[in-house]
Amino acid sequence: MFYLILGILGMLCILIAFILENLHIWKDTELRYDLTNVAGSLLLTIYAVHLRSIPFFILNAVWLVFAIVEVISDIKRKL
Secondary structure: OHHHHHHHHHHHHHHHHHHHHHOOOOOOOOHHHHHHHHHHHHHHHHHHHHHOOHHHHHHHHHHHHHHHHHHHHHHHHHO
């Protein structure tokens, strides 16, 4: 049950970021957008490991790496 909750929370993070960006409430250049993607993809990566789902793991691990790169870019832009 614990991992299912992590997966649901991760899914919600990704969907919230996606929906708010598409509704033009958030911009994809904002730190909150990228941090939400980091949180969601991290939780979904953990869930994928628990499921032993290699495709789901790869998808979310790659998403996580790119989201982290974007967070770093956001922080550098603000300096």
